[in-house]
Amino acid sequence: MLNRTILIGRTTSDGELKYTPSGVAVYTVTLAVDRPFKNGDGGKETDFIPVIAWRQLAETCANYLRKGRLAAVEGRIQVRSWDADNGKRYVTEVVADNVRFLESNKSESKNKQSDPFHDDGKPIDIPDSEFPF
Structure with a gap:
């Protein structure tokens, strides 16, 4: 039997980190x-x-995932149920084994140097003396 899923999407919030007792x-x-x-x-x-x-992956996600960030999640589907006042309740969720952050943090990118290829596609004037051949 096999229970694996891979999702690519955007986070709808910053998420919530908690700790069990x-x-x-x-x-x-x-x-x-x-x-x-x-x-x-x-x-x-x-x-x-x-x-x-869970565990270290949970703390890593809490540090790097923010609302709107693109992420790939690999894990397994889990269905939980519990008794509520108005009957039995169910939730289907993905328990992550691996999370890939597919975008850099926007606040980090502001602190880095600007993209050296931002003028990509425009002609570059390089004198012949610069070429070694």
């Missing part, structure tokens, strides 16, 4: 994942999928 880190966030087709009106449909990360 025994001190284990748990991070929760919702990932907005576009469907690969358009609806009858020609618009995109999006699924909002809860994601949970």
